[in-house]
Amino acid sequence: MALTDEQRAEITAQRHAPAQTMRPTVPAMEALLFEPFELLDHGFLRVVDYMGDDSAVVQAARVSYGKGTRRTSEDAGLIRYLMRHRHSTPFEMCEIKFHVKLPLFVARQWIRHRMANVNEYSARYSVLDKEFYLPAAEQIAAQSRSNKQGRGDALSAEAAQEVLSILQRDALQCYDDYEQMLDSEGMGVARELARVNLTLNTYTQWYWKIDLHNLMHFLALRSDPHAQYEIRVYAQKMIEILKAWVPQTAAAFEEYRLGAHSFSAGMLNVLRRRLAGEDVTQENSGITKREWAEMMAVLEADAS
Incomplete structure (x- = not known):
């Protein structure tokens, strides 16, 4: 369970205590403020505060006093x-603060993005909950042959079930020892x-505050499709929140970042x-086989 009844009651109280x-x-943000969006099997994501909007971006760019008379x-x-033009x-000037519950291995990927303020649940001070991430069977796959840090073809149903049994057994054993x-x-x-004995699929929580530029x-x-599935689940929900x-910023972001590609010289x-x-082939192109394959993948995908 992502949230306890006590936590849900606390969130309801927050949502019914508006401040002028x-x-x-x-x-749209006021409507979803504090609302938990349950992700994976025990995780969640919720907005606990934000500052600024599209007009704050415009105001900062023009260094103006307010909205003025310009049209939307x-x-x-x-x-x-x-x-x-990548003006950052x-x-x-806009910021947002999330409360996130996520598996430790996802947190270790997430924390690589250093341009944020983070305060994580302290396992030195408190005892971690007995909650572990177990992937859905269809997400259990073999190592990719072309991507050294990604997944390839899904395992058979029998093999996937065996993997799930191992993950659950080890997590429970380590927590019992903890x-x-x-x-x-x-x-x-x-x-x-004692915490050093816990498995990486144990859930943690943190508050994560970041500005709009670094969030994007x-x-x-x-x-990105090459990112690990579990962190993509959180990113996709955050795009909805964006x-x-x-x-207006989200539309520009989709146009010039998510839907765009960069080509080398x-x-x-x-x-x-x-x-x-x-007639240009890879052999006379002057670029490597990998660059050629990446370029053609973009062009052929766009053409289709």
Whole structure:
């Protein structure tokens, strides 16, 4: 279970205790504030605070006092210009804070994005819950032959079930040993030491605050099909939240980041030669086989 009845009651109380403010707010965000979105088997994601909106990006870019008399279409055009030319500082004027419950191995990937403020549940101070991530059977796959850090073909139903049994057995055994070490009438081991025995699929929680520019960088990487499935689940829900929070920025982000591709100087040279009617193959292209394959994958995908 992602949330206990006590936690749900606390969230309900928060949602029914509105506060007046003079700062700009976004109705769509106010509607989902504090609401937990359950992800994976025991995880969740919720927005606990935010600052700014699309107009804050525009205001920062123009260094103006307010919305002024400009039309919405002009603001959208400016946001698209900023996104297209990768101007980052206006987007840094908006911030959002999430409360996230996630498996430890996902947290270790997530924390690589250093441009954020993080406060994680302390297993030195408190005892971690007896909750572990177990993937759905269809997500259990063999090592990819082409991607050294990714999954390939799904295992058979029988093999997947065996893997699940191993994961569950080991997690339960390690947690039982964890509790035994913590027992004050037995070993009485310090929490900071006992925790080292826990498996990486144990759930943790944190508060994670980040500005809009760095959030979009995170989402561009972690929603990519090459990212690990478990972190993509969180990224995809955050993209939905992004659309509610800053719809004009989200539209520009989808157009110029998520739906766009970058070509190297060598790749662009190949494209110019092909447009000029030259017969260009990988052998005479001047780029590596891997670059050629990546370029063609983009072009063929777009063409289809």
